[in-house]
Amino acid sequence: MEPKTPKTPDAPFLKQIFLHHLTRIYNGKCFLRDRTSHLMGLASFKALELAIGEFGGDVKKQIERMEEIYKLIGEKPSAEVCNPIRSIIKDEFCLDDGQDVPLLNDLDIMLYLQILEHINITSYRMLIMIAKLLKYDEVKQLLTENFDESADNDKLFTLIAKEYVTG
Template sequence: MDIELDADQLRNFFIAHLTKIYTAKTHLVSSLHTLEEEAHFADLKKGIRETINDVQKQQGRMRQIYDRLGAEVSEKSSSGMLGLIKDSFEEIRQRSGQPVLRDLAMLFYLHNIESIEMASFQLLQMIAVKMKDEEITRLVRENYEDAKTDRTLLLLITTKYLAASST
């Protein structure tokens, strides 16, 4: 099987999918501030705060990638990722009178979002290797590592949260 993909097609695909993640992260970081205030469990608040810091670092790296590629930073609508984030936060808002279930919903959806980001960064890293740009590869790898660390932190917080809950 012969697969033809030229450098411009690869670059354009990379930028388009980087933009989807960038847009989702922009929306996510603004929503996370609200979640941090509403979280009931202290470790969850701390985890959200750490996630906000990591997202801002990731966005900075993504802007460096845009610069390196000579592309404009764009926040084009990405209905798939944005839809998941909006649905997640709507579900969390519906639990506003139930702090324990609201925290559990926050953890559930933050896990889902982090998993998608990890997969996205992992694939973009593979594409960056194919593009033969070591700096872009490094920046995407760092974003992947941040997402992986955040996901692990969320798993630990969820474990602690469920262990602390009484049934």
């Protein structure tokens, strides 16, 4: 069986795809925003606690930008149907299962936050691509700012993990 190449979506379908992914990431960020202070409290290393605080501030800014995007395109966030980010963090990254070694707990926090940032980076990349096709220039700029923050947070957690592991 020969693979089929999908037809290029028209503008209304592109907007539907855009809204679908924007809503998923928006609801995921809102869910994460509400849990950032708890994660800060779990960190045993001061640099990690500060990094989570910075991450939480970036999450709030990204939510504000996404709310601006909704206004720019004349839409509102819809109710959460399926949220992959919520699924990843619903059990608080499995951090409440009696881990006695603070280093392992901190590394788990960083691992899961980086997984979330990789989801966000990929989602923002796709949203930017669709925004270009829809000629949403202001939206593209807001998404680029969110993308850059997520990429910077990923690098920050990588540096902290390196400090943990290499001393």
